Amino acid sequence: MPELPEVETVRRDLVPFLTGRTVHAVSVSRDRAVRRQPHPDFIAALRGRRLTDVRRHGKFLIVDLDSDDALVVHLRMSGQLRVASPRDDLAKHTHVVIDLDNESQLRFLDPRTFGEMFVDEVDAGRRPLALRGLGPDAVNDKLSASAFHQMILGGRTTSTVKAALLDQTTLAGVGNLYADEALFAAGVHPKRLAASIMGAEAAAILKALRRILLAAIKARGSSFPDEGYVDAYGKPGGFALRHQVYGRAGQACPRCGNAIEKTVVAQRGTHFCRRCQA
DNA sequence: AAGTAGACTTGTTAAG
DNA sequence: TTCCAACAAGTCTACT
Numbered sequence: 001m002p003e004l005p006e007v008e009t010v011r012r013d014l015v016p017f018l019t020g021r022t023v024h025a026v027s028v029s030r031d032r033a034v035r036r037q038p039h040p041d042f043i044a045a046l047r048g049r050r051l052t053d054v055r056r057h058g059k060f061l062i063v064d065l066d067s068d069d070a071l072v073v074h075l076r077m078s079g080q081l082r083v084a085s086p087r088d089d090l091a092k093h094t095h096v097v098i099d100l101d102n103e104s105q106l107r108f109l110d111p112r113t114f115g116e117m118f119v120d121e122v123d124a125g126r127r128p129l130a131l132r133g134l135g136p137d138a139v140n141d142k143l144s145a146s147a148f149h150q151m152i153l154g155g156r157t158t159s160t161v162k163a164a165l166l167d168q169t170t171l172a173g174v175g176n177l178y179a180d181e182a183l184f185a186a187g188v189h190p191k192r193l194a195a196s197i198m199g200a201e202a203a204a205i206l207k208a209l210r211r212i213l214l215a216a217i218k219a220r221g222s223s224f225p226d227e228g229y230v231d232a233y234g235k236p237g238g239f240a241l242r243h244q245v246y247g248r249a250g251q252a253c254p255r256c257g258n259a260i261e262k263t264v265v266a267q268r269g270t271h272f273c274r275r276c277q278a
Numbered sequence: 279a280a281g282t283a284g285a286c287t288t289g290t291t292a293a294g
Numbered sequence: 295t296t297c298c299a300a301c302a303a304g305t306c307t308a309c310t
Contacts, residue, residue, distance in 0.1 A: 001303055032287085059304075077303045078289085112288050114303070159281065168305080176303070267283080269302075 002075040003059060004138055004173030005216035006229050006237065010081055011056045013232035014106075017083050018051045018063060022101040030095035033108060036118040036130070045069050045119040046098065057127070058134050058172025064126065069119050072128050073108070079115025082107045083232050138173035139213050149202035152194050161197055162190035163266035165205075174209065176268045177222060177246045182209040184245045189277040190265045215239070245271040 002010070026043040028034050034042045050066040061081070063071040073081065082091075084105045090097075096108035096117055108117055120128040135151070136143055143151075151171060152164045164170060165179040174182070183190050185208035188201055197205075216222060221229060221237030230236050244254050249262035253273040262271050 003304095074304080076305080077287085112286095112303085114287060114305085155280075157280070163281090166304085268304095 001077050001175065001177070002079065002221070002229050003175035003178055004056075005178070005213055005219075005239065006221035007056055007059050007061055007075065007173075008139075008217050009221045009231050009237060010075075011054050011061055013083070014054045014061075014063075014081065017104070017232070018054055018100075018106065020051070021104075022050045023047055023098055024101055025099040027097050028095065029097075030110075030113065032113045033095035033110065033115070034117055036116070036120075042117070042119055046071060051100075056140075057131055057137050058168055059175065060128075060131055060134075060172075062128060062131075064122075065119075068121055070122050070126070070128050071117065072120050072130065073117050074115055075110070076112070076114035076116070078112040079108065079110040080230060080234075081232055082109060082230075082234060133169050134172040135168060135170045136172065138171050138209060139217075143206075145203035145206055146199065148206045149197070149199050152197050152202050152205070154194065156194040159194055160190060160265055161188060161192045161194045161205075162268070162270060164194040165209075166266055166268070173213070176270075177243075178209070178212060178216070180246045180271045181212050181244060184272060184277060185212060187277055189274075190270050190272050191263075215242070245273065247271070 023046045026046050028039050051063055052066055053064040055062040059074060061073040065071060084107050086103065086105055091109055093109045093111045094107050095110055098106040120130045122128050152161060154164060154170055156164060162179055162183065165174050182205055186201065186204040188205060216239040219237055219239035220231060222239040245260050248260045249271055251260055253260055253276060256273065256275050258273055258275045260271055260273055262269060264270060
């Protein structure tokens, strides 16, 4: 499932492919893929526009247009953005095709149809209006350990540290997989109350989070055999091999050998080692 | 007003 | 072998 490192990998693939291109045509073949606005509005806002940059905030991709709008994409569980030629077979679950001015296409595929595309107005800082509620980006925005600590505490009274990490209004980009990995690396139990996290623990979580996210970007993201994440050229990432706890319930903890456990925290499947995480 | 729960969706997996 | 219930996920909305 695409989280920050996977979205960043796709972004890096798309920058050279999209930058400077002009949109010739847009077709939407699945209603749900574009659900925040009428399809004709979506298409009209894109047609004829030049694509000037591809950015990311959290798990959202932002394709800048030479207008006051941006094309915003969220891949959710199973979405893919793929570069293609008009001659390529249309893969199953292709919902949106954007034709460019150089005989190439950007295609949006999504079997589970959680993902979406929309065109949104941007503010003076070129942030799409719909994304104004997002917290700072987990890798692009610099933040100090103490600022991060305050964000985790965040006036929370009863919620867990894992819930705090998953809250996109606090910090944007961390999803279920990397939250589990970072908490394991920092030795913090996912069920700990956010309010109980000490400064040193917050610093450890932030350090682990940064290190893991950057390593995952370097490995071009996490892919599982049964799951859909691939880059813009259809190739899987290599980070799944390095997971310490995620998807390893019942297997030995890489640090102490104890069995990794799986439970539910913040309504998400959560993997941890009870001996290494206090 | 923080926090929780439900809705959305479907390919895959587990269970029987 | 076949069928079905359970499961996975992130975000938005609705409610407590």
